[in-house]
Every structure is written in structure tokens, then in C-alpha cells.
Amino acid sequence: CEIGPGRPDVLIVGAVKAGTTALFGALSRGRKEVYYFNNDDRYERGVDFYADQLRCGDVDATPLYLVHPVALQRAALDVPWATWIVLVREPVDRAFSHYNMLLRFAANERRRKGATGPDDSEFEEVIAPEVACYHATRAGFEDCVRTRVGGTFAELLPPEGKLKEFGALNGLLSQGMMAPQLERARAFGPAKLLAVSQRALYDDGSAVLRALLALLGREPTGAPLRRYESLSDHTHFDTHDGAGPFGGHRHRVNATTLARLDALFERPNRALARILFSCGTTTVVDATVGFRDHDAHWLPQCPDPPDL
Numbered sequence: 001c002e003i004g005p006g007r008p009d010v011l012i013v014g015a016v017k018a019g020t021t022a023l024f025g026a027l028s029r030g031r032k033e034v035y036y037f038n039n040d041d042r043y044e045r046g047v048d049f050y051a052d053q054l055r056c057g058d059v060d061a062t063p064l065y066l067v068h069p070v071a072l073q074r075a076a077l078d079v080p081w082a083t084w085i086v087l088v089r090e091p092v093d094r095a096f097s098h099y100n101m102l103l104r105f106a107a108n109e110r111r112r113k114g115a116t117g118p119d120d121s122e123f124e125e126v127i128a129p130e131v132a133c134y135h136a137t138r139a140g141f142e143d144c145v146r147t148r149v150g151g152t153f154a155e156l157l158p159p160e161g162k163l164k165e166f167g168a169l170n171g172l173l174s175q176g177m178m179a180p181q182l183e184r185a186r187a188f189g190p191a192k193l194l195a196v197s198q199r200a201l202y203d204d205g206s207a208v209l210r211a212l213l214a215l216l217g218r219e220p221t222g223a224p225l226r227r228y229e230s231l232s233d234h235t236h237f238d239t240h241d242g243a244g245p246f247g248g249h250r251h252r253v254n255a256t257t258l259a260r261l262d263a264l265f266e267r268p269n270r271a272l273a274r275i276l277f278s279c280g281t282t283t284v285v286d287a288t289v290g291f292r293d294h295d296a297h298w299l300p301q302c303p304d305p306p307d308l
């Protein structure tokens with residue numbers, strides 16, 4: 001199974017914690033997260049290595065590609081025929097889900113290093129350095145964080161310490177500012193750039209999958225779109241069993257922090273809505289799936305231009 005037109009056919013390039021595993025599972029039976037374009041060592045091993053990692057699958061789902069400084073540039077050059085899919089999730093839910101995952105990884109790391117005591121890092125403490133940076137500079141994506149994006153998830157964590165001591169390294173907030181990420185992705189010139197709503201995928205999976213398969217010109221694999229459980233551990237997460245609607249995580253964030261985050265994301269969310277709903281902007285995404293009915297609580301429909 002060589003790399004060439006059609007292989008890979010689809011790159012699910014982001015965002016982290018936006019349903020990439022579920023979508024990948026319905027599109028492909030290969031291996032998720034091959035970390036090819038975002039990992040210098042692996043990239044240097046070349047396309048045969050890439051083909052080997054894909055295990056004859058034709059979908060590469062590596063959500064860190066989206067925020068990596070050169071991964072998408074490499075992908076545009078090496079597999080120019082591929083369609084890129086970006087899954088988009090409400091940024092506070094996304095950040096909290098990401099925090100849950102990192103907390104678990106950090107706890108494993110601490111145990112491995114023989115550290116005693118639990119990792120008691122609260123969400124508020126973990127995002128504090130990023131919040132402070134945004135308020136101090138009004139900077140946006142990439143200016144306030146030096147996200148660790150070059151390696152695998154296991155390499156994202158400093159070897160010791162608690163999550164709250166890692167500063168803004170993991171970009172829990174910046175990764176939810178998706179307008180500049182989509183604009184940057186478009187500038188690299190992918191064959192097609194599609195944006196899919198995580199929430200629609202969760203709430204109305206089969207309709208979203210049908211629409212997406214039609215856009216991609218792909219046949220169903222027969223694999224169901226699963227609602228799988230979060231990676232989150234139980235001290236920070238009330239399990240959702242995959243049956244009922246998913247309530248998100250906003251109610252787990254204290255009211256003051258939530259208000260601050262909503263204020264912080266207001267302009268980024270408006271910018272994103274303008275891109276997704278083509279509100280007077282140049283075309284950034286070729287098509288969107290979901291959103292209008294499912295994301296109205298955080299994405300304003302064709303918002304007014306922001307105040308200057």
C-alpha cells in the first residue's frame with residue numbers, strides 16, 4: 001500500500017479532543033494518530049515509513065497536525081490530493097476535556113517517576129498562565145503559548161511535576177481558538193478543507209457521517225459511529241455512558257472562571273463563526289457539516305463585524 005493519490009485520502013488534522021477518534025473509527029480501520037508530519041524523526045524516515053504506519057488505511061487522523069508549525073505545510077506538499085477535516089468543538093468543553101486527558105497522563109508519568117501524592121491540579125490553576133497572558137497582551141493563537149506539538153501525546157508532558165506547574169505549554173485555550181488555525185490551514189493549499197461540528201457528530205452522528213461521506217465521495221465502511229467514553233478519570237468526570245445527550249463540561253468550571261473564559265473566547269468565537277458561515281469573509285473552508293442547529297449556543301450566526 002504505497003503513498004500516492006488516494007492514500008491517504010483524508011487527513012483528520014484536528015482539533016485535539018474534538019471527536020477525532022470517533023470519526024476516524026467510522027471512516028477507517030487503520031491506525032489512528034500516526035504522528036508523521038508533526039514529528040521530525042518520523043518524518044525524516046520518509047513515505048515508506050508513513051505507508052507502513054498507515055497500515056494500508058487511507059485516513060490519517062493526527063489531531064496535533066493543526067497546531068504544529070510545519071506539519072500541514074509538509075502534508076500539503078507530500079500528499080496534495082488529500083482532503084483535510086477539522087473537527088470543531090466549543091472551546092471551554094474542549095479545554096476541559098483536554099485538561100482531563102492531560103491530568104491522567106501527568107498522573108501516570110508521576111507514578112512512573114515514583115512521585116508521591118495525587119496530582120491535585122485544578123482546571124483553573126492549569127489554565128491560569130494562559131489566561132494571564134491573554135489578558136496582558138490581548139494576543140491570540142500561538143502568541144501566548146508554546147504548545148508542545150512535535151511529539152506523541154506521551155511526550156507532551158514534562159517529565160516531573162504536576163499539571164499546574166507546566167505553564168501554558170499545552171495550549172488548552174489557544175487550541176480552542178480555531179479561526180486562525182483554519183485560515184493558516186487554508187493558506188497551505190489543501191485539496192479540500194472541511195469543518196465538522198463535534199457536537200453535531202455526537203448528537204446526530206449518522207446524519208453527519210452521511211453528509212461527510214457524500215462530500216468525500218466515500219462509501220460507508222460499515223463501522224458504526226461510536227460514542228465512546230471520555231478518557232477522563234472519575235474524580236474529574238461524571239461518566240456519560242454514551243447513551244444520552246452529552247452535557248459537556250461547562251458546569252464543572254466555577255462561575256467566575258467560566259465568565260472570564262466566555263469573555264476571552266467571545267471575539268475568537270465570532271471570528272470562527274464568520275469563517276464557518278461565510279459572513280462576508282473570503283472562503284476559508286470548502287464545506288461545513290453540522291454547526292447551525294448544534295452550535296448556536298456558542299457560535300453566533302453571521303455576527304456583526306467586531307468593534308474596532
Ligand SMILES: Nc1ncnc2c1ncn2[C@@H]1O[C@H](COP(=O)(O)OS(=O)(=O)O)[C@@H](OP(=O)(O)O)[C@H]1O
Binds near residue numbers: 023231
Ligand atoms: N461520536 C462522537 N462524536 C463526537 N464526540 C465524541 C464522540 N464519541 C466521543 N466523543 C468525545 O470526543 C472527545 C475526545 O476527542 P478525540 O477523540 O478527538 O480526543 S483525542 O484528541 O484523540 O485525544 C471526548 O470528549 P470528553 O468526553 O469531553 O473528554 C469524547 O467524549
